[in-house]
Amino acid sequence: MRQKTASGIPGLDNVLFGGLPQGNTTIVEGGPGTGKTTLGIQFLLEGIKKHNEPGIFITFEEFPDQIYEDMNLFDWDLRKLEKENKLRVIGLSPEVLMHQMVKPDGLFEEMIKEIGSKRIVIDSISLLKYLNGNERKNFCTLRNVLRKHGLTSILLQEQSGLTSGTASVEHFVFDGYIRLAMKARFHTLRKRTIEVLKMRGTRITEGEHRYRILDNGLFVQKSSLLSRIM
Template structure:
């Protein structure tokens, strides 16, 4: 049986029946304010703190200093973990990442070996679609390199056209697809929902589950089977 990798998100491993399959590649998609970056950092911290699995966070649009500052709200000292050689927060362009991924002994392989990396988060793959003008080729290259190195990977993506009923190529390419959303509840309130739409190699508790962003990060409340059945009848 394929080993599982704990997500670090309380409640989510119940939805995934144990966690992400080890070595899997999973898209985490959502709109602004849904906690995508927090999800990714929390996943890396789980590996560092509890599994002795070091991690890399690659950002295309933010400077590492901004990530450090944003995560202080949860009392996460990312600089300290970098100094301890357990974490890397790296800002670079999508073009450089893909170029270095395919080079033997390139920068990407060097970073992995330097800290014995087991987990990686890339924020966000939405920009990779424009590299070299061949979206499918770039996405398959990314997936294959991540699999080659045995990395359990979270690939953050901005909310896509899935909401309108169409499915993009990346939903077929990668092993898992998790969607974060904020929906209106009554007139002034909103509720946050998480749904695992796909996950190769593991059972999943289907349907939407509520989640919150608390002082220590994301928390998922798995909905009961009866609750999900009742929702489907409405």
């Protein structure tokens, strides 16, 4: 049995029977406002604060200052953790990241070694689909480099237009696939659901589970078998 990495999301590790398998590359997909970035930061904070596992957050479209500001809403002081060499929040283009990942002793490897990173979040891999016109090659390279460095990885992705019965290339390439969604309920209300559709190396509790975004981040309520059937 592979060692598990705690996600830092209350309730999610119950769905995963103990957590993410160590070294897995996991897509977290969802639409705007579903809490993808919050989930990613929670995952990094779990490693930093409870397991002495420094982490890296790479963003393609946001400036680090915006990430700092957004996470202050949860009283998460990311700047302080950076000063303590426990965290790095880095803004890069997809082109630069992919180039540096395959470069011996490149920037990516240097960042990992500098803080001894064990966890990483990349936001968002959706942009890699349009890089060099070869999305499968890009995704395979990304997966292989992350595995090489022993990183347990959360790869954020914008919601695809696929139905629940279909999948795209990245869903096959990476080890795990978690979908966040907001669904209409009673016309005016919405409910948030999380579903683990794939996770190599561990059992999962299938079906959709409710989650909420609270003052201290995401909280997952594992659904009973009866509630998933009804």
